[in-house]
Amino acid sequence: MTNNTDVLAALTKILAERKKGGDGDKSYVASLHQKGLNKILEKVGEEATETILAAKDAEATGDTKDLIAETADLWFHSLVMLSHLDESADSVMQELARRFGVSGHDEKASRSQSKTTHH
Numbered sequence: 001m002t003n004n005t006d007v008l009a010a011l012t013k014i015l016a017e018r019k020k021g022g023d024g025d026k027s028y029v030a031s032l033h034q035k036g037l038n039k040i041l042e043k044v045g046e047e048a049t050e051t052i053l054a055a056k057d058a059e060a061t062g063d064t065k066d067l068i069a070e071t072a073d074l075w076f077h078s079l080v081m082l083s084h085l086d087e088s089a090d091s092v093m094q095e096l097a098r099r100f101g102v103s104g105h106d107e108k109a110s111r112s113q114s115k116t117t118h119h
């Protein structure tokens with residue numbers, strides 16, 4: 001795999017295929033779908049915690065190797081979660097594209113403004 005965007009697209013395709021079917025003994029992703037959403041969410045939570053611990057270690061040691069591996073685990077399991085709910089990375093990329101260039105502070109202010117308008 002040469003291009004980072006290709007990896008995401010290829011992985012998205014494999015994840016969709018695994019969701020349609022697959023032998024849980026041979027495929028980790030198929031086994032997660034068979035175990036169900038709670039198991040997938042448990043993995044997302046576990047990998048999020050491991051990512052946080054790795055980030056603290058990276059700050060202390062300057063070594064980011066484990067941080068990169070744990071973040072990859074977290075992203076991967078988040079993609080399985082999206083796929084389980086018939087969503088994909090593409091929707092998340094579209095949401096990030098929509099937000100692109102809008103300051104986080106401005107976006108938050110517009111959220112509270114629309115809340116007051118609705119009340």
Ligand SMILES: N=c1c2ncn([C@@H]3O[C@H](COP(=O)(O)OP(=O)(O)OP(=O)(O)O)[C@@H](O)[C@H]3O)c2ncn1[C@@H]1O[C@H](COP(=O)(O)O)[C@@H](O)[C@H]1O
Nearest residue numbers: 011014015018026027028029030031043046072073076077
């Ligand atoms: N990117 C990944 C990927 N990243 C992490 N993992 C797996 O995620 C699992 C989670 O790691 P853990 O250490 O938490 O595993 P564990 O302790 O055995 O898990 P539990 O028993 O506690 O649930 C490991 O088995 C890893 O191998 C992945 N498994 C698959 N992929 C991709 O998904 C594709 C489809 O995979 P299969 O469905 O297995 O063919 C592969 O070709 C890869 O591209």
